[in-house]
Amino acid sequence: MITQEAAGWELPDWQRQQADLITDPAELFAQLGLTPQDLPASLAAAGDFPLRVPRRYVDLIERGNPNDPLLRQVLSAPEERQLQQGYSADPLEEAEHTAVPGLLHKYHGRALLVVTGACAVHCRYCFRRHFPYQTHLSGKRWEQALEWLAARPDINEVILSGGDPLTLNNRRLEQLLEALAGIPHLRRLRIHSRTPVVIPERL
Ligand code: SF4
Structure with a gap:
């Protein structure tokens, strides 16, 4: 196999990060020391909109804190699946x-x-x-x-x-x-x- 280096080109750092995102909630839970009991609900919530988060962003999240605001922005949660009256899948029409x-x-x-x-x-x-x-x-x-x-x-x-x-x-x-x-x-x-x-x- 010809590696990128041998071929004389290399992806820029940002593209390497983009190609190596964390997409598995189980990996995110393990990395951040989160309570494993919450994992099944998070996995289910990621179903129609998968988890995608860059690793260096994860480095900024506090370990063991399920309410870290950086984490809440990216971690799939069961609340997402609750239907709310007056809300729609196309809010901007x-x-x-x-x-x-x-x-x-x-x-x-x-x-x-x-x-x-x-x-x-x-x-x-x-x-x-x-x-x-x-x-x-x-x-x-x-x-x-x-x-x-x-x-x-x-x-x-x-x-x-x-x-x-x-x-x-x-x-x-x-x-x-x-x-x-x-x-x-x-x-x-x-x-x-x-x-x-x-x-x-x-x-
Ligand atoms: S807000 Fe939506 S479109 Fe914008 S970066 Fe986040 S997931 Fe992508």
Whole structure:
């Protein structure tokens, strides 16, 4: 087998961290010395939205403290499965505002691109945990979304979102940013990301 080193290339540190996340609640429980009796409920709660947490973030969590606020953001918990009256799987009603696949248009002057379904961390409070990410931008959908933006001079702001746009590699991001820069009426770009918080090396 040819290793990355032998082939003369190596993944940047942030990509290595992203490829080596903790995804098994049992490993997280063991690493943090949490009460094993709580593990089955956590495993069940991770079912439709798996655990994903970078290891260096876990290093910041207090061992043996199930209420550490950093832990509560990432550990699947049984409360997530309780149905609450008045709450919905699509709280922002984004499904109704898909202009073309991967592009949401809800507010005047602004469009949001769902550039990926991937995140460096799964936040338990995520309002897109049930988002149909099969519609995120890929292949021909990029062209379709860029054509839509180019034909809409009333849009002056684009938000890169997902998922987390900073999970894309630099080459992909550069391609996208160059394409957006070529649309003259776009004035503002916003990037919605949590990656700088959990893998600061990304920046
Ligand atoms: S990084 Fe953003 S999109 Fe991803 S799970 Fe967290 S809140 Fe949701």
